[in-house]
Amino acid sequence: MVFQERMLHGEPTEARLEEILQSGKEYLPRAMHMTDQNSSKSGVEPIKSHFLLLSSIKAGLGSQSPHRHGGRPNISIIPDQIPGVHLSDFITFMTQFRIIVNGLQPPEIIDLHTDTEQRIVELLTKVLSHHHPLDIPRVRAFASFEPNDVSSDYLEQEASKGKGAFIQALWTLYAKSNLYRLAYKAWKRHGPQTLTTWTLLAQAVLDGCYAEKWPDTVFQVPDVCSICLSPMHWPEETHCGHGFHLQCLLQHLDVSNTCPLCRAPNPLRTP
Ligand SMILES: [Zn+2]
Numbered sequence: 001m002v003f004q005e006r007m008l009h010g011e012p013t014e015a016r017l018e019e020i021l022q023s024g025k026e027y028l029p030r031a032m033h034m035t036d037q038n039s040s041k042s043g044v045e046p047i048k049s050h051f052l053l054l055s056s057i058k059a060g061l062g063s064q065s066p067h068r069h070g071g072r073p074n075i076s077i078i079p080d081q082i083p084g085v086h087l088s089d090f091i092t093f094m095t096q097f098r099i100i101v102n103g104l105q106p107p108e109i110i111d112l113h114t115d116t117e118q119r120i121v122e123l124l125t126k127v128l129s130h131h132h133p134l135d136i137p138r139v140r141a142f143a144s145f146e147p148n149d150v151s152s153d154y155l156e157q158e159a160s161k162g163k164g165a166f167i168q169a170l171w172t173l174y175a176k177s178n179l180y181r182l183a184y185k186a187w188k189r190h191g192p193q194t195l196t197t198w199t200l201l202a203q204a205v206l207d208g209c210y211a212e213k214w215p216d217t218v219f220q221v222p223d224v225c226s227i228c229l230s231p232m233h234w235p236e237e238t239h240c241g242h243g244f245h246l247q248c249l250l251q252h253l254d255v256s257n258t259c260p261l262c263r264a265p266n267p268l269r270t271p
């Protein structure tokens, strides 16, 4: 995880760790008690991990070297390396931003005609003027994938629930952590950030996740492919009326040119 790796490198002295913990301690209890149902399922929790690590550093302070504690070497906190930035300000911002991000609601009306990407770029440019095009948080590629293409049990499980759960899972897994990474980058480049634009940006990114060209199956409850038992977003329909993942069906046709369900011959031939 890029964000986490960037946050945790270098090797501060024990005195410096004390100093960091002193300045950040008033924010730690709240941060450590934050809960987020979505993230806790995903396992992608850069910010939370950061706070948990702070607490483990704290526990390791004293006679024991923090570098040996928990078997994690090279522990450092990156705001230490941002000139003019106070760790406590950074932690306050990230804590509040995370609470806001976790409280955002999907759009009630998905407007496919509005250019959400343009809005994301505009807002991102305000807080991070020279960003790379790859920095723009979006989940477009996933719209043309089947859930089992992604190699994530969590995404596959959420996809099978339907009713947009797949999109919500992508938001949790990819978009949120991307936003946290960008916020860190903005702090590092431009110093202290305010929540106003970041909140608008986060909502635009969430809206953008929903505005991708999803098949209707994502918003209903997708059928399961009877070959691989995974949900189907883009079922390939045979002329006998049965749906399968195209990939699964082609593999089956290599073995037998019949429908895997009803054994009709040449199932992909147009009737
Ligand atoms: Zn399949």
Ligand SMILES: [Zn+2]
Binding pocket: 238, 240, 241, 242, 259, 260, 261, 262, 263, 264, 267
């Ligand atoms: Zn059939």
